[in-house]
Amino acid sequence: MSEKNREGKRTARERLAVEREKQRRAEKRRRGLIVGVTVVGVLGLAAVVGVVAANAGRDDGGEKAGPVVAPSGAQGKDGLAIPVGEESARSTLTVWEDFRCPACKSFEVTYRPTIHELTDAGKLKVEYHLATIIDGNMRGSGSREAANAAACAQDAGHFAAYHDVLYDEQPLETDDAFADTGRLIELAGKVKGLDTPAFRACVRDGKHHSWVDKSNEAFRAGGFTGTPTVLFGGKNIVQDRTMTPAKLKQMVERQSGQG
Template sequence: MSEKNRDGKRTARERLAIEREKQKAAEKRRRTLIVGASVACVLGLAAVIGVVAANAGKDDGSDSAGPVVAPSGALGEDALAIPVGKEGAKSTLTVWEDFRCPACKSFELAYRPTLHELTESGDLQIEYHLVTLIDGNLGGTGSRNAANAAACAQDAGKFAAYHDVLFDNQPPETDDAFSDNARLIELAGKVRGLDTPAFRSCVEDGKHDSWVVKSNDAFQKGGFSGTPTVLFDGKNIYEDRSMTPEKLKKMVQEANR
Protein backbone atom coordinates (compact mmCIF):
# COMPACT_ATOMS: atom_id res chain seq x y z
CA MET A 1 0.00 0.00 0.00
CA SER A 2 1.37 3.34 -0.95
CA GLU A 3 2.17 5.99 1.64
CA LYS A 4 -0.51 8.18 0.13
CA ASN A 5 -3.25 5.57 0.65
CA ARG A 6 -2.16 4.97 4.23
CA ASP A 7 -2.34 8.68 4.96
CA GLY A 8 -5.85 8.86 3.45
CA LYS A 9 -7.14 6.01 5.60
CA ARG A 10 -5.56 7.51 8.73
CA THR A 11 -7.15 10.88 7.96
CA ALA A 12 -10.58 9.23 7.49
CA ARG A 13 -10.26 7.43 10.83
CA GLU A 14 -9.28 10.64 12.55
CA ARG A 15 -12.25 12.48 11.04
CA LEU A 16 -14.58 9.67 12.20
CA ALA A 17 -13.13 9.81 15.73
CA ILE A 18 -13.54 13.57 15.85
CA GLU A 19 -17.18 13.28 14.68
CA ARG A 20 -17.88 10.67 17.35
CA GLU A 21 -16.45 12.98 20.02
CA LYS A 22 -18.66 15.79 18.76
CA GLN A 23 -21.74 13.52 18.95
CA LYS A 24 -20.84 12.47 22.50
CA ALA A 25 -20.43 16.11 23.54
CA ALA A 26 -23.77 17.03 21.94
CA GLU A 27 -25.51 14.14 23.70
CA LYS A 28 -23.99 15.20 27.02
CA ARG A 29 -25.22 18.78 26.53
CA ARG A 30 -28.70 17.48 25.65
CA ARG A 31 -28.86 15.36 28.83
CA THR A 32 -27.68 18.35 30.88
CA LEU A 33 -30.41 20.56 29.43
CA ILE A 34 -33.08 17.92 30.12
CA VAL A 35 -31.99 17.52 33.73
CA GLY A 36 -31.83 21.29 34.19
CA ALA A 37 -35.30 21.75 32.74
CA SER A 38 -36.66 18.99 34.98
CA VAL A 39 -35.16 20.62 38.06
CA ALA A 40 -36.60 23.97 37.02
CA CYS A 41 -40.05 22.39 36.60
CA VAL A 42 -39.84 20.76 40.02
CA LEU A 43 -38.75 24.02 41.62
CA GLY A 44 -41.49 25.91 39.80
CA LEU A 45 -44.10 23.40 40.95
CA ALA A 46 -42.81 23.64 44.50
CA ALA A 47 -43.12 27.42 44.32
CA VAL A 48 -46.71 27.16 43.08
CA ILE A 49 -47.57 24.70 45.84
CA GLY A 50 -45.97 27.04 48.35
CA VAL A 51 -48.05 29.97 47.13
CA VAL A 52 -51.26 27.93 47.21
CA ALA A 53 -50.48 26.69 50.72
CA ALA A 54 -49.73 30.22 51.89
CA ASN A 55 -52.93 31.59 50.40
CA ALA A 56 -54.95 28.78 51.94
CA GLY A 57 -54.12 30.14 55.37
CA LYS A 58 -55.02 33.72 54.62
CA ASP A 59 -58.14 35.40 55.95
CA ASP A 60 -60.99 35.23 53.41
CA GLY A 61 -63.44 37.13 55.57
CA SER A 62 -64.82 34.05 57.32
CA ASP A 63 -61.79 33.26 59.35
CA SER A 64 -59.14 35.23 61.16
CA ALA A 65 -55.54 34.69 62.10
CA GLY A 66 -53.87 35.85 65.28
CA PRO A 67 -54.30 35.15 68.98
CA VAL A 68 -57.75 34.76 70.51
CA VAL A 69 -58.33 37.80 72.72
CA ALA A 70 -61.53 37.61 74.75
CA PRO A 71 -63.20 40.89 75.73
CA SER A 72 -62.99 42.07 79.30
CA GLY A 73 -65.30 40.22 81.67
CA ALA A 74 -66.27 37.47 79.21
CA LEU A 75 -67.56 34.32 80.93
CA GLY A 76 -68.05 30.61 80.37
CA GLU A 77 -66.11 27.98 78.47
CA ASP A 78 -63.32 29.65 76.50
CA ALA A 79 -64.68 33.02 77.74
CA LEU A 80 -67.14 33.21 74.83
CA ALA A 81 -70.10 34.77 76.66
CA ILE A 82 -70.57 38.49 77.29
CA PRO A 83 -72.72 38.97 80.42
CA VAL A 84 -75.39 41.63 80.82
CA GLY A 85 -77.08 42.01 84.20
CA LYS A 86 -76.11 41.73 87.80
CA GLU A 87 -73.65 39.09 88.92
CA GLY A 88 -75.37 36.49 91.05
CA ALA A 89 -78.76 36.65 89.33
CA LYS A 90 -80.70 33.46 89.96
CA SER A 91 -81.70 32.94 86.32
CA THR A 92 -79.65 33.03 83.14
CA LEU A 93 -80.77 33.55 79.56
CA THR A 94 -78.31 32.45 76.88
CA VAL A 95 -78.64 34.29 73.57
CA TRP A 96 -76.81 33.52 70.31
CA GLU A 97 -77.11 36.47 67.93
CA ASP A 98 -75.80 37.88 64.65
CA PHE A 99 -75.89 41.66 64.24
CA ARG A 100 -76.82 41.23 60.55
CA CYS A 101 -79.71 38.86 61.35
CA PRO A 102 -83.21 40.40 60.87
CA ALA A 103 -84.84 37.81 63.15
CA CYS A 104 -82.37 38.77 65.89
CA LYS A 105 -83.42 42.40 65.53
CA SER A 106 -87.09 41.40 65.74
CA PHE A 107 -86.41 39.47 68.94
CA GLU A 108 -84.46 42.34 70.47
CA LEU A 109 -87.03 45.00 69.67
CA ALA A 110 -89.92 42.89 70.96
CA TYR A 111 -88.23 41.66 74.15
CA ARG A 112 -85.93 44.58 74.96
CA PRO A 113 -88.12 46.36 77.56
CA THR A 114 -88.70 43.10 79.44
CA LEU A 115 -85.04 42.05 79.25
CA HIS A 116 -83.92 45.45 80.52
CA GLU A 117 -86.40 45.26 83.38
CA LEU A 118 -85.29 41.77 84.42
CA THR A 119 -81.56 42.47 84.19
CA GLU A 120 -81.77 45.80 86.01
CA SER A 121 -83.81 44.25 88.84
CA GLY A 122 -81.25 41.49 89.30
CA ASP A 123 -83.70 38.73 88.38
CA LEU A 124 -81.90 37.75 85.19
CA GLN A 125 -78.44 37.73 83.67
CA ILE A 126 -78.11 37.41 79.91
CA GLU A 127 -75.10 35.73 78.35
CA TYR A 128 -74.64 36.93 74.77
CA HIS A 129 -72.76 34.81 72.24
CA LEU A 130 -71.92 36.51 68.95
CA VAL A 131 -72.29 34.68 65.64
CA THR A 132 -71.31 35.32 62.00
CA LEU A 133 -74.02 33.26 60.33
CA ILE A 134 -75.01 35.87 57.74
CA ASP A 135 -71.39 36.42 56.67
CA GLY A 136 -71.22 32.70 55.96
CA ASN A 137 -74.50 32.60 54.06
CA LEU A 138 -74.36 35.85 52.09
CA GLY A 139 -70.67 36.74 52.15
CA GLY A 140 -69.00 39.81 53.61
CA THR A 141 -67.60 40.59 57.03
CA GLY A 142 -70.30 42.76 58.61
CA SER A 143 -71.34 40.16 61.18
CA ARG A 144 -67.74 39.65 62.28
CA ASN A 145 -66.79 43.32 62.29
CA ALA A 146 -69.90 44.32 64.23
CA ALA A 147 -69.28 41.52 66.73
CA ASN A 148 -65.67 42.65 67.14
CA ALA A 149 -66.85 46.23 67.70
CA ALA A 150 -69.36 45.01 70.29
CA ALA A 151 -66.55 43.15 72.05
CA CYS A 152 -64.53 46.38 71.98
CA ALA A 153 -67.51 48.11 73.58
CA GLN A 154 -67.47 45.41 76.27
CA ASP A 155 -63.86 46.32 76.99
CA ALA A 156 -65.09 49.86 77.61
CA GLY A 157 -67.99 48.69 79.80
CA LYS A 158 -70.52 49.81 77.17
CA PHE A 159 -71.62 46.53 75.56
CA ALA A 160 -75.32 46.61 76.43
CA ALA A 161 -75.88 50.13 75.10
CA TYR A 162 -73.83 49.58 71.94
CA HIS A 163 -75.52 46.20 71.37
CA ASP A 164 -78.88 47.99 71.26
CA VAL A 165 -77.55 50.73 68.97
CA LEU A 166 -76.30 48.14 66.46
CA PHE A 167 -79.70 46.47 66.27
CA ASP A 168 -81.49 49.83 66.08
CA ASN A 169 -79.31 50.71 63.06
CA GLN A 170 -79.12 47.30 61.44
CA PRO A 171 -78.85 47.53 57.62
CA PRO A 172 -80.87 45.27 55.30
CA GLU A 173 -79.66 41.67 55.48
CA THR A 174 -78.04 41.80 52.03
CA ASP A 175 -76.31 45.12 52.76
CA ASP A 176 -72.90 44.47 54.31
CA ALA A 177 -72.72 48.01 55.76
CA PHE A 178 -71.31 46.78 59.08
CA SER A 179 -68.16 45.66 57.28
CA ASP A 180 -67.20 49.35 57.26
CA ASN A 181 -65.37 50.07 60.50
CA ALA A 182 -65.97 53.78 59.99
CA ARG A 183 -69.71 53.11 60.22
CA LEU A 184 -69.27 51.09 63.42
CA ILE A 185 -67.22 53.90 64.95
CA GLU A 186 -69.84 56.43 63.84
CA LEU A 187 -72.53 54.44 65.66
CA ALA A 188 -70.37 54.40 68.79
CA GLY A 189 -71.00 58.14 68.93
CA LYS A 190 -74.55 57.30 69.99
CA VAL A 191 -73.24 55.76 73.22
CA ARG A 192 -71.89 58.30 75.67
CA GLY A 193 -68.19 57.88 76.34
CA LEU A 194 -67.63 55.01 73.91
CA ASP A 195 -65.99 56.74 70.95
CA THR A 196 -62.45 56.93 72.31
CA PRO A 197 -59.01 56.34 70.76
CA ALA A 198 -58.87 52.96 72.53
CA PHE A 199 -62.22 51.90 71.09
CA ARG A 200 -61.29 53.09 67.59
CA SER A 201 -58.00 51.24 67.70
CA CYS A 202 -59.71 48.08 68.92
CA VAL A 203 -62.24 48.23 66.08
CA GLU A 204 -59.78 49.12 63.32
CA ASP A 205 -57.22 46.50 64.42
CA GLY A 206 -59.84 43.73 64.66
CA LYS A 207 -58.60 42.99 68.16
CA HIS A 208 -61.30 40.40 68.89
CA ASP A 209 -61.76 38.98 65.38
CA SER A 210 -60.30 35.58 66.27
CA TRP A 211 -62.48 35.47 69.38
CA VAL A 212 -65.55 36.10 67.21
CA VAL A 213 -64.49 33.28 64.88
CA LYS A 214 -64.13 30.96 67.87
CA SER A 215 -67.57 31.97 69.13
CA ASN A 216 -69.09 31.18 65.75
CA ASP A 217 -67.29 27.81 65.72
CA ALA A 218 -68.88 27.02 69.09
CA PHE A 219 -72.29 27.89 67.63
CA GLN A 220 -71.74 25.53 64.70
CA LYS A 221 -70.55 22.73 66.98
CA GLY A 222 -73.59 23.29 69.21
CA GLY A 223 -75.86 22.12 66.43
CA PHE A 224 -78.20 25.10 66.71
CA SER A 225 -80.61 25.66 63.83
CA GLY A 226 -80.27 29.41 63.44
CA THR A 227 -80.24 32.82 65.05
CA PRO A 228 -81.46 33.96 67.37
CA THR A 229 -81.10 30.95 69.60
CA VAL A 230 -82.50 31.86 73.03
CA LEU A 231 -81.98 29.30 75.78
CA PHE A 232 -83.65 29.30 79.19
CA ASP A 233 -82.96 26.31 81.41
CA GLY A 234 -81.44 24.61 78.38
CA LYS A 235 -84.59 24.99 76.26
CA ASN A 236 -84.71 27.10 73.10
CA ILE A 237 -87.68 29.27 73.99
CA TYR A 238 -87.53 31.18 70.70
CA GLU A 239 -88.76 28.05 68.94
CA ASP A 240 -91.92 28.25 71.09
CA ARG A 241 -94.26 30.32 68.93
CA SER A 242 -96.49 30.93 71.92
CA MET A 243 -93.64 32.68 73.74
CA THR A 244 -94.13 36.35 74.58
CA PRO A 245 -92.18 38.84 76.68
CA GLU A 246 -94.83 38.52 79.38
CA LYS A 247 -94.54 34.72 79.35
CA LEU A 248 -90.75 34.92 79.61
CA LYS A 249 -91.02 37.31 82.54
CA LYS A 250 -93.36 34.91 84.31
CA MET A 251 -90.98 31.99 83.66
CA VAL A 252 -88.09 33.93 85.20
CA GLN A 253 -90.11 34.95 88.25
CA GLU A 254 -91.30 31.40 88.84
CA ALA A 255 -87.77 30.02 88.44
CA ASN A 256 -86.48 32.50 91.02
CA ARG A 257 -88.96 31.60 93.76
Protein backbone atom coordinates in the same frame (compact mmCIF):
# COMPACT_ATOMS: atom_id res chain seq x y z
CA MET B 1 -104.78 42.22 76.62
CA SER B 2 -106.38 44.07 73.74
CA GLU B 3 -106.94 42.47 70.35
CA LYS B 4 -104.48 44.99 68.88
CA ASN B 5 -101.72 43.93 71.28
CA ARG B 6 -102.36 40.25 70.65
CA GLU B 7 -102.18 40.85 66.92
CA GLY B 8 -98.92 42.80 67.33
CA LYS B 9 -97.26 39.98 69.24
CA ARG B 10 -98.58 37.41 66.80
CA THR B 11 -97.16 39.44 63.92
CA ALA B 12 -93.78 39.72 65.64
CA ARG B 13 -93.64 35.95 66.16
CA GLU B 14 -94.62 35.29 62.57
CA ARG B 15 -91.98 37.73 61.30
CA LEU B 16 -89.35 36.01 63.44
CA ALA B 17 -90.39 32.61 62.11
CA VAL B 18 -90.21 33.83 58.50
CA GLU B 19 -86.73 35.31 58.95
CA ARG B 20 -85.45 32.11 60.59
CA GLU B 21 -86.86 30.02 57.72
CA LYS B 22 -85.13 32.28 55.16
CA GLN B 23 -81.93 31.91 57.11
CA ARG B 24 -82.31 28.12 57.26
CA ARG B 25 -82.80 27.92 53.50
CA ALA B 26 -79.81 30.15 52.82
CA GLU B 27 -77.67 27.98 55.08
CA LYS B 28 -78.91 24.85 53.29
CA ARG B 29 -77.97 26.35 49.92
CA ARG B 30 -74.56 27.30 51.24
CA ARG B 31 -73.93 23.80 52.55
CA GLY B 32 -75.08 22.33 49.26
CA LEU B 33 -72.60 24.48 47.42
CA ILE B 34 -69.82 23.38 49.76
CA VAL B 35 -70.70 19.72 49.17
CA GLY B 36 -70.72 20.24 45.40
CA VAL B 37 -67.35 21.94 45.44
CA THR B 38 -65.94 19.19 47.65
CA VAL B 39 -67.08 16.45 45.25
CA VAL B 40 -65.55 18.20 42.27
CA GLY B 41 -62.39 18.82 44.24
CA VAL B 42 -61.74 15.13 44.86
CA LEU B 43 -60.13 14.95 41.42
CA GLY B 44 -57.59 17.52 42.46
CA LEU B 45 -57.15 16.61 46.12
CA ALA B 46 -53.48 17.50 46.27
CA ALA B 47 -54.15 20.98 44.92
CA VAL B 48 -57.08 21.45 47.30
CA VAL B 49 -54.93 20.48 50.27
CA GLY B 50 -52.35 23.02 49.14
CA VAL B 51 -54.97 25.77 48.97
CA VAL B 52 -56.33 24.89 52.40
CA ALA B 53 -52.84 24.93 53.88
CA ALA B 54 -52.07 28.26 52.23
CA ASN B 55 -55.21 29.80 53.68
CA ALA B 56 -55.02 28.26 57.14
CA GLY B 57 -55.22 30.90 59.83
CA ARG B 58 -56.77 33.49 57.51
CA ASP B 59 -60.20 35.10 57.58
CA ASP B 60 -62.48 35.75 54.60
CA GLY B 61 -60.54 38.87 53.70
CA GLY B 62 -57.25 36.99 53.50
CA GLU B 63 -55.99 38.54 56.74
CA LYS B 64 -53.79 36.28 58.82
CA ALA B 65 -55.58 35.37 62.04
CA GLY B 66 -54.05 36.72 65.21
CA PRO B 67 -54.15 35.39 68.78
CA VAL B 68 -57.51 34.86 70.42
CA VAL B 69 -58.11 37.87 72.66
CA ALA B 70 -61.32 37.64 74.66
CA PRO B 71 -63.02 40.89 75.62
CA SER B 72 -62.77 42.08 79.20
CA GLY B 73 -65.05 40.18 81.56
CA ALA B 74 -65.96 37.42 79.08
CA GLN B 75 -67.08 34.25 80.82
CA GLY B 76 -67.98 30.62 80.20
CA LYS B 77 -66.14 27.95 78.24
CA ASP B 78 -63.17 29.48 76.41
CA GLY B 79 -64.37 32.93 77.54
CA LEU B 80 -66.93 33.14 74.72
CA ALA B 81 -69.88 34.61 76.66
CA ILE B 82 -70.38 38.33 77.28
CA PRO B 83 -72.47 38.70 80.45
CA VAL B 84 -75.09 41.37 81.08
CA GLY B 85 -76.85 41.56 84.42
CA GLU B 86 -76.07 40.64 88.00
CA GLU B 87 -73.92 37.59 88.59
CA SER B 88 -76.22 36.67 91.47
CA ALA B 89 -79.33 36.51 89.26
CA ARG B 90 -81.11 33.18 89.66
CA SER B 91 -82.12 32.96 85.99
CA THR B 92 -79.84 32.90 82.94
CA LEU B 93 -80.75 33.54 79.32
CA THR B 94 -78.20 32.37 76.75
CA VAL B 95 -78.42 34.25 73.45
CA TRP B 96 -76.63 33.27 70.22
CA GLU B 97 -76.97 36.13 67.78
CA ASP B 98 -75.61 37.76 64.62
CA PHE B 99 -75.73 41.54 64.24
CA ARG B 100 -76.64 41.21 60.52
CA CYS B 101 -79.50 38.78 61.26
CA PRO B 102 -83.02 40.25 60.71
CA ALA B 103 -84.59 37.56 62.90
CA CYS B 104 -82.26 38.61 65.72
CA LYS B 105 -83.53 42.17 65.38
CA SER B 106 -87.12 40.92 65.46
CA PHE B 107 -86.35 39.14 68.72
CA GLU B 108 -84.72 42.30 70.05
CA VAL B 109 -87.67 44.52 69.17
CA THR B 110 -90.10 42.13 70.87
CA TYR B 111 -88.14 41.13 73.98
CA ARG B 112 -85.70 43.95 74.71
CA PRO B 113 -87.91 45.96 77.13
CA THR B 114 -88.62 42.85 79.20
CA ILE B 115 -84.99 41.70 79.20
CA HIS B 116 -83.85 45.17 80.30
CA GLU B 117 -86.44 45.23 83.07
CA LEU B 118 -85.37 41.83 84.38
CA THR B 119 -81.63 42.45 84.19
CA ASP B 120 -81.97 45.88 85.82
CA ALA B 121 -83.95 44.27 88.65
CA GLY B 122 -81.20 41.69 89.23
CA LYS B 123 -83.51 38.81 88.34
CA LEU B 124 -81.93 37.80 85.03
CA LYS B 125 -78.42 37.42 83.66
CA VAL B 126 -77.96 37.27 79.90
CA GLU B 127 -74.97 35.56 78.30
CA TYR B 128 -74.44 36.82 74.74
CA HIS B 129 -72.59 34.68 72.20
CA LEU B 130 -71.76 36.25 68.84
CA ALA B 131 -71.97 34.41 65.52
CA THR B 132 -71.23 35.36 61.91
CA ILE B 133 -73.45 33.07 59.86
CA ILE B 134 -74.90 35.85 57.70
CA ASP B 135 -71.40 36.63 56.44
CA GLY B 136 -71.27 33.04 55.22
CA ASN B 137 -74.78 32.98 53.80
CA MET B 138 -74.82 36.41 52.14
CA ARG B 139 -71.06 36.96 51.82
CA GLY B 140 -69.26 39.86 53.43
CA SER B 141 -67.68 40.62 56.78
CA GLY B 142 -70.23 42.85 58.53
CA SER B 143 -71.23 40.25 61.09
CA ARG B 144 -67.60 39.72 62.07
CA GLU B 145 -66.74 43.41 62.18
CA ALA B 146 -69.84 44.28 64.20
CA ALA B 147 -69.14 41.45 66.65
CA ASN B 148 -65.56 42.66 67.03
CA ALA B 149 -66.81 46.21 67.66
CA ALA B 150 -69.27 44.89 70.26
CA ALA B 151 -66.39 43.08 71.97
CA CYS B 152 -64.44 46.37 71.92
CA ALA B 153 -67.44 48.03 73.56
CA GLN B 154 -67.34 45.32 76.22
CA ASP B 155 -63.71 46.24 76.91
CA ALA B 156 -64.90 49.80 77.51
CA GLY B 157 -67.81 48.73 79.74
CA HIS B 158 -70.51 49.72 77.23
CA PHE B 159 -71.48 46.43 75.59
CA ALA B 160 -75.19 46.49 76.44
CA ALA B 161 -75.80 50.00 75.15
CA TYR B 162 -73.75 49.50 71.97
CA HIS B 163 -75.40 46.12 71.38
CA ASP B 164 -78.78 47.86 71.30
CA VAL B 165 -77.50 50.58 68.96
CA LEU B 166 -76.23 47.98 66.47
CA TYR B 167 -79.70 46.45 66.26
CA ASP B 168 -81.42 49.83 66.10
CA GLU B 169 -79.16 50.74 63.15
CA GLN B 170 -79.06 47.30 61.51
CA PRO B 171 -78.81 47.56 57.70
CA LEU B 172 -80.71 45.32 55.32
CA GLU B 173 -79.45 41.76 55.36
CA THR B 174 -78.13 42.17 51.82
CA ASP B 175 -76.28 45.38 52.73
CA ASP B 176 -72.88 44.64 54.27
CA ALA B 177 -72.70 48.14 55.80
CA PHE B 178 -71.24 46.89 59.09
CA ALA B 179 -68.12 45.81 57.20
CA ASP B 180 -67.20 49.51 57.29
CA THR B 181 -65.35 50.07 60.56
CA GLY B 182 -65.88 53.80 60.11
CA ARG B 183 -69.63 53.22 60.32
CA LEU B 184 -69.21 51.14 63.48
CA ILE B 185 -67.13 53.90 65.06
CA GLU B 186 -69.71 56.48 64.02
CA LEU B 187 -72.43 54.50 65.79
CA ALA B 188 -70.34 54.48 68.95
CA GLY B 189 -71.11 58.19 69.15
CA LYS B 190 -74.63 57.22 70.21
CA VAL B 191 -73.25 55.67 73.41
CA LYS B 192 -71.93 58.18 75.92
CA GLY B 193 -68.26 57.65 76.71
CA LEU B 194 -67.63 54.90 74.13
CA ASP B 195 -66.04 56.78 71.24
CA THR B 196 -62.47 56.93 72.53
CA PRO B 197 -59.07 56.44 70.85
CA ALA B 198 -58.82 53.00 72.49
CA PHE B 199 -62.18 51.91 71.12
CA ARG B 200 -61.38 53.22 67.65
CA ALA B 201 -58.06 51.38 67.57
CA CYS B 202 -59.72 48.17 68.80
CA VAL B 203 -62.31 48.34 66.02
CA ARG B 204 -59.90 49.28 63.24
CA ASP B 205 -57.27 46.73 64.25
CA GLY B 206 -59.76 43.88 64.61
CA LYS B 207 -58.45 43.13 68.09
CA HIS B 208 -61.09 40.48 68.76
CA HIS B 209 -61.44 39.00 65.26
CA SER B 210 -60.00 35.62 66.25
CA TRP B 211 -62.21 35.53 69.34
CA VAL B 212 -65.26 36.20 67.13
CA ASP B 213 -64.15 33.39 64.80
CA LYS B 214 -63.84 31.03 67.76
CA SER B 215 -67.29 32.02 68.98
CA ASN B 216 -68.75 31.29 65.56
CA GLU B 217 -67.01 27.90 65.52
CA ALA B 218 -68.64 27.14 68.87
CA PHE B 219 -72.03 28.09 67.43
CA ARG B 220 -71.60 25.63 64.55
CA ALA B 221 -70.28 22.93 66.84
CA GLY B 222 -73.34 23.38 69.04
CA GLY B 223 -75.59 22.11 66.27
CA PHE B 224 -77.91 25.10 66.45
CA THR B 225 -80.28 25.64 63.52
CA GLY B 226 -79.98 29.41 63.21
CA THR B 227 -79.89 32.74 64.95
CA PRO B 228 -81.27 33.85 67.21
CA THR B 229 -80.97 30.81 69.42
CA VAL B 230 -82.21 31.82 72.86
CA LEU B 231 -81.86 29.24 75.62
CA PHE B 232 -83.72 29.33 78.92
CA GLY B 233 -83.55 26.27 81.10
CA GLY B 234 -81.85 24.43 78.25
CA LYS B 235 -84.73 25.03 75.82
CA ASN B 236 -84.74 27.31 72.79
CA ILE B 237 -87.62 29.66 73.54
CA VAL B 238 -87.57 31.03 69.98
CA GLN B 239 -89.00 27.69 68.84
CA ASP B 240 -91.88 27.96 71.32
CA ARG B 241 -94.76 29.59 69.44
CA THR B 242 -96.56 30.24 72.73
CA MET B 243 -93.66 32.27 74.14
CA THR B 244 -94.21 35.98 74.77
CA PRO B 245 -92.28 38.60 76.75
CA ALA B 246 -94.91 38.32 79.48
CA LYS B 247 -94.45 34.56 79.67
CA LEU B 248 -90.67 34.90 79.82
CA LYS B 249 -91.03 37.41 82.64
CA GLN B 250 -93.31 35.02 84.50
CA MET B 251 -90.80 32.18 84.12
CA VAL B 252 -87.95 34.33 85.42
CA GLU B 253 -89.94 35.63 88.38
CA ARG B 254 -90.99 32.07 89.23
CA GLN B 255 -87.33 31.09 89.44
CA SER B 256 -86.68 34.18 91.55
CA GLY B 257 -89.37 33.07 93.98
CA GLN B 258 -91.65 35.93 93.07
CA GLY B 259 -94.02 34.21 90.67
